[in-house]
Amino acid sequence: MKPLNAFNLDRRIRGIGLAGALNVSLARAGIATAALAGLSASLWIDLRPAHAQVVERRVSAEGTGPSRGHAIHDALINAGAQAFGLRLQASTTTTLASTEINIDTASTSVLVDAFNKRIAREVRTPGDRPILGYTIDRIERTGSGLWSARITIRHSDYEKLGAPSDRRSMAVFVKPHAQGQSLLRAIEPALIATRRFDVLSRDTSQAFDRETRFLRSGDAAPAELARLGQGLGADYIAVIEFDGLRISNNQQERIALSGEVYVRSQISGAIRLEIVEMASRKKKWSGRESLAAVFEGAPQVDPEMLAQRLEDAAAALVARMTSVIYPIEIIRVEGDRIFINRGEGVVMPGDRLEVLALGAELRDPQSGESLGESETPVGLAEIIEVSPKFSVARLVAGGLRASAKHVLRAPPSAMAAPTPAARPPASSAAPPADNRHFLQR
Numbered sequence: 048m049k050p051l052n053a054f055n056l057d058r059r060i061r062g063i064g065l066a067g068a069l070n071v072s073l074a075r076a077g078i079a080t081a082a083l084a085g086l087s088a089s090l091w092i093d094l095r096p097a098h099a100q101v102v103e104r105r106v107s108a109e110g111t112g113p114s115r116g117h118a119i120h121d122a123l124i125n126a127g128a129q130a131f132g133l134r135l136q137a138s139t140t141t142t143l144a145s146t147e148i149n150i151d152t153a154s155t156s157v158l159v160d161a162f163n164k165r166i167a168r169e170v171r172t173p174g175d176r177p178i179l180g181y182t183i184d185r186i187e188r189t190g191s192g193l194w195s196a197r198i199t200i201r202h203s204d205y206e207k208l209g210a211p212s213d214r215r216s217m218a219v220f221v222k223p224h225a226q227g228q229s230l231l232r233a234i235e236p237a238l239i240a241t242r243r244f245d246v247l248s249r250d251t252s253q254a255f256d257r258e259t260r261f262l263r264s265g266d267a268a269p270a271e272l273a274r275l276g277q278g279l280g281a282d283y284i285a286v287i288e289f290d291g292l293r294i295s296n297n298q299q300e301r302i303a304l305s306g307e308v309y310v311r312s313q314i315s316g317a318i319r320l321e322i323v324e325m326a327s328r329k330k331k332w333s334g335r336e337s338l339a340a341v342f343e344g345a346p347q348v349d350p351e352m353l354a355q356r357l358e359d360a361a362a363a364l365v366a367r368m369t370s371v372i373y374p375i376e377i378i379r380v381e382g383d384r385i386f387i388n389r390g391e392g393v394v395m396p397g398d399r400l401e402v403l404a405l406g407a408e409l410r411d412p413q414s415g416e417s418l419g420e421s422e423t424p425v426g427l428a429e430i431i432e433v434s435p436k437f438s439v440a441r442l443v444a445g446g447l448r449a450s451a452k453h454v455l456r457a458p459p460s461a462m463a464a465p466t467p468a469a470r471p472p473a474s475s476a477a478p479p480a481d482n483r484h485f486l487q488r
Contacts, residue, residue, distance in 0.1 A: 101271055102206055106130045107184065107199045115186060118194035123181065126200040130178075178202050205277050217244040217322075218281035222288035226353070230318065233357035234287050237365040240392025242436065243373045247281055283331065284323045287361075290335065292316040296347040312348045313341045314356055320364050322372075332371060336364040366393065366457065374454040375400065378437070380447070385428060385440045387455060394430045394438050400455040402426040404448045428455060 106129045110121025178200050185197040219235055221227045231250070238246050262271050293315045300309045315338065322332040340356050342348060375394075379386040387394075394400075406421035426445020430438050440455070447453060 101274060102204050103179065104130065104202055104204045105199050106202070107197065109195065109197045111189075111193050111195050113193060115194050115196070118186065118196035119183065119198060122196045122198040123200065126181070126198060127178070130200060130202050203272065205274055212245075214243060214245045215282040216247055216279045217283045217285055218247045218249050219285045219287065220249075222286070224289050224292070226289065226292065226357075229350075229354055229357055230287055230289065230361070233354070233361040234285065234320070234365070236392065237358075237361045238285065240362075241365060241369045241373070242388075242390070243369055244283070245279065247279055281325050284325055286321040286323060288319050290317040290319050292338065294348050294353070309343070310346055311341055311343045312345045314338050314348055314353065318357070318360055318364065320368065322368065332368050334364055334367055336360040336367075362392075369393075370456050374456060377447075377453045377455070383441050385442065385447075387438050387440060390434050390436045390438055394433060396430050396433055398430040399443070399458065400428050400430070400440065401458050402428050402442070402445065402447070403454050403456065404451040405454060406451075422454070425453070 106126045108122050108125035108129060110118050110123070110125055112118040112121050179202055181198050181200040183196065183198055185195075187195055189195050217238060219231060219238070221231045221234075224230070235246055238244050259275060261267055262275060294312070295315070296312045298311050298313065300311075301307070302309070317335050317337045317339075319335050320333065321330055323330055338356055338360050340352075342352060345352070375387050375389050377385055378388050402425050403422040404425045406423060408420050409418040410416065411418055424445075425448055426442050428440040429443050430440050432439040
């Protein structure tokens, strides 16, 4: 005989009813079932282990009906309305009672299974068993001849990981290109590093399908089904694309006087980023970042060089976007130490940022749209410490204004693309000139 665990107990409850399952499990544990004789019908024992982020909720409701079973079923309908936003028509109760089960004689598990099927038809729920069980808190016949019942249902629910936040969700779409995956690998980490967006995965469907099959199998605890149906929709879509990516390999130049040959390879073109609001399809921001880079002494642009250039350009592009939508803010000042709300992946020690004091809000007189607040340069700050979620800066020029709100932005000169490290020139024994240009489509 198999050991009595959470999954086996759950199956027994479904198969022989709650009371029978409790009698079996308690008898195997050496506990006399007669000891239960004086307990009310609301007693239930939950032997299932706790699951991180999957919690069990309880909802109580009352119901009435011409019979004991109808009163319980009416209470189930009302509890389902509270738990799942369920709104069943009055005919639903009649249909369920007449065609699916005899609600006056059905066991607990049979009634729950039948009701779960009805819920699954009416609303989107995780799996076919959103209700784990119910208990009768009170059942009695009223003076009018009707029955009145109060029940408490148990259902699984999912609590989101992490602390609540106001981050907007964003899905990334890369327009088709031979280097599309390389661009995706560059832009997603840059967006995540801003800590301003929840970046949604849309390219791992096989992994999600595999996990979904496991959760629906008999190997997963029933409550784990609450993890399904929790996918987030995107508030924004980040559309990223190449704008004329061109790689020129093995460009050679021979010096007439010395006969020395210089070799270089280069990247030209740019990447474009658009931020589109999903609900309205409005373009909220767009920008372009050059990929131009020259690699002295390199006979070709290898994948590592291209990946690094894409990472640099993506980081610069995302930094410009977030500086407009979510500028860096000062969150605390301790003496000459200024704490800002950006960390690793966004700033580095030695970076210098312009400090601006915010003034009155500006509005477009024609559209009424807010144009933001006026900004007055008041100083220059240098990053001295970087942590995963925040950084520390120190003023190297100017000063903060008392009682004013301040933001920090990269000076315009700092937004230029970094120049790749130069490589030494090739010797006269360099390979023959190629000078072919490869346009990647």
